[in-house]
Amino acid sequence: MFARTTALFASLLLLGACQMASTEDESMCQKRKPGTIVTVNEYCVMVPVDPVDPSVVVEWKGQKVGLCCKGCIPKWEKLGEAQRDAALKAAIEKGPIKD
Helix, strand or coil: CHHHHHHHHHHHHHCCHHHHCCCCCHHHHCCCCCCCCCCCCCECCCCCCCECCCCCEEEECCEEEECCCCCHHHHHHHCCHHHHHHHHHHHHHCCCCCC
């Protein structure tokens, strides 16, 4: 069951959630946005290769969680609790952005 959930989560990541954003294309998500990051993660929980956009934040279990673009919000909202926990843990473990 865990392997199946992990595979499903990985496939969602590969779909490129940023492509769903109406005002941004995927290449814009890969660039660091100006602003101060106030979230517990510096890399997007949905597309972990992309830095968070400081203006795209959701609340989860009392924490501010950063996403790379508004297109990731509906993807995040579709995840179950365990999937959200796993995605956030992976994004936090990735550490700070390396310029």
